[in-house]
Amino acid sequence: MGSSFVNGRNLKRSGEVHVIVGPMFAGKTTALLRRVKSELNLDRNVVIIKSSKDTRYAVDSVVTHDGTKFPCWALPDLSSFRQKFGANAYDRLDVIGIDEAQFFDDLYEFCCEAADLDGKILVVAGLDGDYMRRTFGSVLDIIPLADTVTKLTARCELCGKRAFFTLRKTDETRTELIGGADVYMPVCRQHYVNGQAARNVEAQKIPNDLIVEAAATLV
Numbered sequence: 718m719g720s721s722f723v724n725g726r727n728l729k730r731s732g733e734v735h736v737i738v739g740p741m742f743a744g745k746t747t748a749l750l751r752r753v754k755s756e757l758n759l760d761r762n763v764v765i766i767k768s769s770k771d772t773r774y775a776v777d778s779v780v781t782h783d784g785t786k787f788p789c790w791a792l793p794d795l796s797s798f799r800q801k802f803g804a805n806a807y808d809r810l811d812v813i814g815i816d817e818a819q820f821f822d823d824l825y826e827f828c829c830e831a832a833d834l835d836g837k838i839l840v841v842a843g844l845d846g847d848y849m850r851r852t853f854g855s856v857l858d859i860i861p862l863a864d865t866v867t868k869l870t871a872r873c874e875l876c877g878k879r880a881f882f883t884l885r886k887t888d889e890t891r892t893e894l895i896g897g898a899d900v901y902m903p904v905c906r907q908h909y910v911n912g913q914a915a916r917n918v919e920a921q922k923i924p925n926d927l928i929v930e931a932a933a934t935l936v
């Protein structure tokens with residue numbers, strides 16, 4: 718392939734952006750690791766970055782909810798990655814995986830630069846929506862940059878149907894709240910609606926357990 722100059726950079730190859738979204742427990746990290754490992758088997762240089770906000774299972778590894786691990790860089794932002802990783806090492810990279818993408822405010826700028834100018838293959842996993850089903854961070858902003866978008870589903874913890882949403886089991890209202898199955902569960906639409914209704918009542922001081930109980934009462 719011929720090379721071209723854009724913004725003073727010699728573009729040698731075309732990058733790619735692959736986005737994996739869905740609720741918690743849907744297998745986003747599992748899918749990210751599968752893709753990264755298959756690139757490793759092709760002798761590609763790969764790295765995974767996760768947000769340093771999320772230290773649930775390990776500080777320097779990406780860990781799935783069922784315990785599969787892969788070493789990673791835990792960073793507060795993506796713009797510092799090139800400098801911290803080293804410019805030469807960065808130039809040799811083929812594939813960059815990003816987990817917990819909802820926590821990176823500079824996701825759009827990083828993906829643009831890394832894919833368009835640096836020719837990297839980006840595999841980005843994150844929550845499309847928060848517990849209120851509002852867009853989370855910049856994850857949806859990168860859809861227009863993407864080659865592929867995969868929305869995964871989990872199993873509703875209350876009825877076993879496909880789960881598209883994440884229900885928060887506590888009365889915390891801040892958007893960012895690190896946690897696992899202790900705080901969140903994947904739910905179908907009906908159980909989400911029931912759980913949220915209980916959460917609204919709960920704001921008037923009904924015990925937390927009611928959120929889960931009320932969601933479960935729906936037939």
Ligand SMILES: Nc1ncnc2c1ncn2[C@@H]1O[C@H](COP(=O)(O)OP(=O)(O)O)[C@@H](O)[C@H]1O
Nearest residue numbers: 740741742743744745746747780781782783898
């Ligand atoms: N409620 C749950 N609590 C703990 N683990 C779960 C739960 N539901 C699913 N899992 C496990 O988590 C795996 C997915 O983990 P992971 O890839 O880390 O998901 P995500 O990154 O989408 O949160 C599933 O294959 C399943 O084994």
Ligand SMILES: Cc1cn([C@H]2C[C@H](O)[C@@H](COP(=O)(O)O)O2)c(=O)[nH]c1=O
Nearest residue numbers: 741742771847848883892893894895896
């Ligand atoms: C829904 C929701 C989630 N979070 C946090 C909770 C976890 O630490 C991560 C998601 O991890 P996963 O790999 O997708 O399981 O995000 C949050 O801060 N706010 C929310 O509304």
